[in-house]
Amino acid sequence: MDTRTIGDTPVQTINEGLASVKTSGKVFYNPVQEFNRDLSISVLTAFVTNYKTDGVSDAANVGIKCDNGITVLEALSATGLRSIRYAKEVPRIKEIIANDISQKAVESIRENVVDNKVEDLVTPSHNDAIMLLHQHKRQNQFSVIDLDPYGCPSIFLDSAVQAVKEGGLLLVTATDMAVLAGNSPETCYSKYGSISLRIKSCHEVALRILLQCIEAHANRYGRYIEPLLSISADFYIRVFVRIFDGAHKCKYTLSKLSLVYHCTGCDSFVLQPLGVVKKNEKNNQDKFCLPTNVPVNTKCEHCDHTYHVGGPIWSAPIHNKYFVNEVLNNIPKHLKTAQRIQGVLNVILEELEEPPLYYTLERLSGTLHLETPPMLIIRSAILNAGYKVSYTHCNKSSIKTNAPGRVIWDIMRCWSTNHPVSKKRMVEGTPVYSILSKKSEKEYSFELHPEATPVSKKSGLVRFQANPLPFWGPGIRATAMVGDEKLTKSRRNQGKRKREVSEEKVEFQQDNVQ
Numbered sequence: 001m002d003t004r005t006i007g008d009t010p011v012q013t014i015n016e017g018l019a020s021v022k023t024s025g026k027v028f029y030n031p032v033q034e035f036n037r038d039l040s041i042s043v044l045t046a047f048v049t050n051y052k053t054d055g056v057s058d059a060a061n062v063g064i065k066c067d068n069g070i071t072v073l074e075a076l077s078a079t080g081l082r083s084i085r086y087a088k089e090v091p092r093i094k095e096i097i098a099n100d101i102s103q104k105a106v107e108s109i110r111e112n113v114v115d116n117k118v119e120d121l122v123t124p125s126h127n128d129a130i131m132l133l134h135q136h137k138r139q140n141q142f143s144v145i146d147l148d149p150y151g152c153p154s155i156f157l158d159s160a161v162q163a164v165k166e167g168g169l170l171l172v173t174a175t176d177m178a179v180l181a182g183n184s185p186e187t188c189y190s191k192y193g194s195i196s197l198r199i200k201s202c203h204e205v206a207l208r209i210l211l212q213c214i215e216a217h218a219n220r221y222g223r224y225i226e227p228l229l230s231i232s233a234d235f236y237i238r239v240f241v242r243i244f245d246g247a248h249k250c251k252y253t254l255s256k257l258s259l260v261y262h263c264t265g266c267d268s269f270v271l272q273p274l275g276v277v278k279k280n281e282k283n284n285q286d287k288f289c290l291p292t293n294v295p296v297n298t299k300c301e302h303c304d305h306t307y308h309v310g311g312p313i314w315s316a317p318i319h320n321k322y323f324v325n326e327v328l329n330n331i332p333k334h335l336k337t338a339q340r341i342q343g344v345l346n347v348i349l350e351e352l353e354e355p356p357l358y359y360t361l362e363r364l365s366g367t368l369h370l371e372t373p374p375m376l377i378i379r380s381a382i383l384n385a386g387y388k389v390s391y392t393h394c395n396k397s398s399i400k401t402n403a404p405g406r407v408i409w410d411i412m413r414c415w416s417t418n419h420p421v422s423k424k425r426m427v428e429g430t431p432v433y434s435i436l437s438k439k440s441e442k443e444y445s446f447e448l449h450p451e452a453t454p455v456s457k458k459s460g461l462v463r464f465q466a467n468p469l470p471f472w473g474p475g476i477r478a479t480a481m482v483g484d485e486k487l488t489k490s491r492r493n494q495g496k497r498k499r500e501v502s503e504e505k506v507e508f509q510q511d512n513v514q
Contacts, residue, residue: 038337134163
């Protein structure tokens with residue numbers, strides 16, 4: 001990044017990928033989201049390669065207008081960096097519209113488009129994003145729509161699902177993770193139509209809440225989604241879904257959604273599908289039914305505590321493994337975050353598709369106040385018992401498995417035999433007392449299983465990213481998050497919730513010491 005002054009205004013030059021843009025700092029830009037933009041370029045490259053428009057030549061070059069190529073709308077463009085990068089790094093592009101409601105942002109986009117010499121591919125647009133989407137819902141629909149707002153994307157979804165072509169791609173980012181992760185379930189319901197839960201697998205719950213929200217908007221217009229890739233990274237989530245027409249297919253949505261029963265004591269969870277699809281014995285056609293039973297009692301079978309009910313969430317697969325493989329094969333080598341993309345996508349390929357959600361190792365051992373077992377030992381015990389287990393890209397200590405909850409807690413009971421809990425922890429009415437007071441149904445083997453170590457770990461891939469920068473986060477609206485003053489607000493807010501020590505308290509502590 002370079003900074004120079006034009007008049008009294010400092011102008012910053014941001015170099016990312018093959019693009020170079022200038023901003024005076026009054027237009028939003030966050031360098032932490034470079035991974036987001038790099039991943040989007042990889043996904044678009046795979047998308048146009050495998051789902052290209054008829055008549056598009058395989059030899060279509062990057063940066064050259066393709067008359068039969070795809071049309072892209074970046075509805076919330078800010079500096080225009082993402083659109084310019086798409087133009088210079090993704091093949092088979094016909095047109096990209098870089099839109100923003102801010103006049104200053106559009107002026108910045110226009111200048112950056114000229115500086116990067118992509119005027120024939122990128123068209124700046126000064127419009128309200130929702131109005132622009134509505135203008136394209138019946139004609140001139142887009143092949144790709146990219147929504148990367150500051151906060152919640154739900155207000156754009158109704159118009160976006162109408163403005164994308166049949167089989168087109170919708171890219172959606174949400175950064176309001178506090179809402180999606182259970183800190184404000186009533187707000188989550190008002191914005192996404194789903195109740196969030198404060199659960200250890202909250203990041204996967206967030207992805208599934210966003211997917212069900214997009215599906216709900218699409219169903220209103222006889223359309224449905226196919227998730228290609230769903231990512232939880234840093235401080236945001238990002239989903240890539242295809243949109244299809246089909247009123248009959250919308251009937252299957254009910255069986256793709258579930259309520260989540262979350263135990264307030266031991267953090268166990270049980271899913272209740274909203275609908276069931278059965279085969280009609282007479283004509284072998286699908287029959288749509290409602291579930292006839294509840295999967296839980298009023299109290300948790302493991303710890304005798306009550307449940308919270310969340311959802312509905314998307315409980316069908318959140319990735320298309322074939323497409324993820326295609327993305328892996330189409331990662332441009334010049335991307336700065338290519339290694340991280342490769343690592344994350346390999347973990348996703350190893351993820352179990354079902355069942356949804358996951359446990360975490362520290363929560364299992366923390367609930368029972370036990371010495372935390374090595375991850376390989378627990379994974380081996382699950383595999384030795386005949387079940388499947390995997391990590392999830394959402395959490396580096398995740399345990400995603402098709403083993404029922406009773407098996408997981410039985411394994412922890414067996415672990416406690418040789419690593420006993422302190423007697424003072426065994427208080428009646430607590431989860432540790434309720435769980436460890438019961439005997440394990442059988443003895444589980446902790447012998448190291450040959451498949452306990454995933455291939456991605458053996459290969460030494462960058463699977464889980466550390467915090468990319470000091471004071472990293474979603475940033476400040478309408479501010480370029482670069483330069484010496486990039487995060488003054490973040491620095492100022494560090495420790496703001498800590499109480500200041502009063503003079504009386506200091507004197508009291510000094511008197512006690514004396």
